[in-house]
Amino acid sequence: MNTTEIKGNWNELKGKLKQKYADLTDDDLLYAEGKEDEMLGKLEQKLGKSKDEVRKIIAEL
Numbered sequence: 001m002n003t004t005e006i007k008g009n010w011n012e013l014k015g016k017l018k019q020k021y022a023d024l025t026d027d028d029l030l031y032a033e034g035k036e037d038e039m040l041g042k043l044e045q046k047l048g049k050s051k052d053e054v055r056k057i058i059a060e061l
Helices: 005-008 008-018 035-045 051-058
Strands: none
Touching: 005 008, 008 051, 035 051
């Protein structure tokens, strides 16, 4: 899933991530243009997974 697909479906993906990982907050999932790496870094720390693993989780939703 590329950045454009993620951006277009972000509200839906955010809801699915919050269902799957209840400890995620809206702040953790704040998607801002040009800040994808920052968001992925937050998710990486919160979930204890690598960026590639986080991207895979998002792509599988």
